[in-house]
Amino acid sequence: MNKLRIRKLGAMSVGKMYALMMLVMSLLIAIPYGLFIIIFSLIGGAGAGSQDGIAGLAVGGGGIVFGLIFMIGIPIFYAVIGFIAGLISALVYNIFAGIIGGIEIEVENI
DSSP: OEEEEEOOOOHHHHHHHHHHHHHHHHHHHHHHHHHHHHHHHHHSTTSGGGSOHHHHHHHHHHHHHHHHHHHHHHHHHHHHHHHHHHHHHHHHHHHHHHHHOOEEEEEOOO
16 A cells, blocks of 8 residues: 655646536536426416416516526636636645645555
8 A cells, every 4th residue: 555645736737627527517407497497487476378469478488588597697607616616625635735735545556
């Protein structure tokens, strides 16, 4: 068994990894919710189904726009936040690893 020590993390690589993970996770949540918003605005009790004429089209159209913005905007927002969190996490790890030596991992050759 060999022991390895992680002494330093690349801040940009950790930031990119966090951004991608947050993007994928938020897509899993934002797409179903965005579709729910669109469907509910078109047929729901407070949506286009309860309005007549132009008012119904306005409410339904607004719901479609909001649902699409939700499905696109939330994942982008979470990716940016994930990137920033990854950068900060890597920088903090590097500071503490310089003080106490980093994380030790045990590996085995196969």
